[in-house]
Amino acid sequence: MTVEVELALTVGGLYAAGLYMVLRRSIVKLVIGLALLGHAANLLIFTMGGLVRGQPPLMHPWDTRLWGRFADPVPEALILTAIVIGFGVQAFAIVLIKRIYLDMGTEDLRELQSTDITP
Template identity: 50%
Template sequence: MELLLVLVLGLLYSAGVYLILRRSMVKLLLGIMLLGHGTNILIFVVGKITKGHPPVIDETYKVFQEIYADPIPQALILTAIVISFGLTSFAIVLLKRVYALVDSDDLDNLNTPEEEDI
């Protein structure tokens, strides 16, 4: 299972970097989203995957006797999901406003001033 998640992680990172290097604002946003999802999977893989074991340890145990799920990476991933949702919604509104002003999706049109016709 971990090998599959590592392969998915590599695919998400490579697709995210590829989309970030494109000239479109929408592809830039999609690339950032893919990198965020890849990072969430990375945190999930680092936190060890345990199937059927809760992240709660009985208080009577003095020493950990079984494999248990680490709750810290799970909490970090939930926080990252909420933050990425807020960032994505803000970026969509911002991209819509920029598109309305510039009438283009190309990032190179944002850098060139319109006074070059002189």
């Protein structure tokens, strides 16, 4: 049971670190922060799905459903999907920041305000 406490603390730490990084001015740190937030959410799904040790979700041929405690495979399937999606999005974000750096020669978000300001 203690593993769940540790995982909960890890999730909280990842959220805190992710939010801190997102609030930085550097665009590289912004992307790292978004990645950390994604990991935090995935780990949250994993922890919330319930941690069961040594009880694979297998059943006898004569059973029609699973009985008792078993490791639920659904959260893993969800996380797998979310990781793949997150990977794609992060790849895009990295290309984006590279393009911004090449075009504008800066990675400071404060210098990227021209679309926000009313002329």
